[in-house]
Amino acid sequence: MSTPHIACEPGDIAPLVIMPGDPKRAERIARTRLTDAKLVSDVRGIGAWTGHIDGTPVTAMASGMGVPSLSIYATELYRDFGVERICRVGTCGAIPRSVAVRDIIIASAAHTNSSVATINVPGVALSLAPSFDMLRAAVDAARGGERAVHVGPVFTNDFFYGGGPDTIGALSALGTLGVEMEAAGLYACALAAGKEALAVLTASDHLMDGSGDLTAEERETLFSGALEIAIAALLA
Ligand SMILES: O=P(O)(O)O[C@H]1O[C@H](CO)[C@@H](O)[C@H]1O
Ligand SMILES: O=c1cc[nH]c(=O)[nH]1
DSSP states (O other): OOOSSOOSOGGGSOSEEEEOSOHHHHHHHHHHHSEEEEEEEOGGGOOEEEEEETTEEEEEEOOOSSHHHHHHHHHHHHHHSOOOEEEEEEEEEEOSTTSOTTOEEEEEEEEESSGGGTSSSTTOOOOOOOOHHHHHHHHHHHTTOSSOEEEEEEEEOSOSSOOOHHHHHHHHHTTOOEEESSHHHHHHHHHHHTOEEEEEEEEEEESSOGGGOOOHHHHHHOOHHHHHHHHHHHHO
């Protein structure tokens, strides 16, 4: 049974999904980290690769960029393909000086200017948060890793080119660690489906100091620390 955006049978997708934004990163994860990875869907160039990690079936599939794109894939995966857990392995812009480029952020909450926080319950902005079990497993797995790991709120922005210094300054004053474009949408989809989700992000650039920003190639390839944390959270 295919959906408009995923063309395979429900059994072709594993209950655990690694979800970067970038389809090339999803393919790289499948080729380097999954055993016997098979391409099971490729609608619109968004490949879904299913294989195994330590004997457990896992699918790697991209979300594309932004809450609308992610929401399509996460909704169909949870609703139609029996997916139980999705872990986003993404990039973000670091906000405070205490977070350096290449550091890892585990998103314990996601503020957003997307309507995804407000459309479900009239007059209420939902608190968008990850699965506690996945969050705890990720934090445990992060201990002793090579990169600094930060745990805290991120800002899911509806615009890559938007949100001026005032927005970022105000978010920084509220302890927000990074800015990206999907985590709040993922947490909202998991909430609606009664399923689990987490976002583990690698800082690809710094909003206060752009001198060390990653290149496009590095944004595709430099995520191994975040990936291992994400795998631990999925398998927990
Ligand atoms: O690297 P990914 O996972 O795509 O994440 C970040 O990069 C994209 C913007 O360049 C947005 O999707 C943002 O959330
Ligand atoms: O959405 C994003 C992703 C990476 N870096 C940013 O500044 N914003």
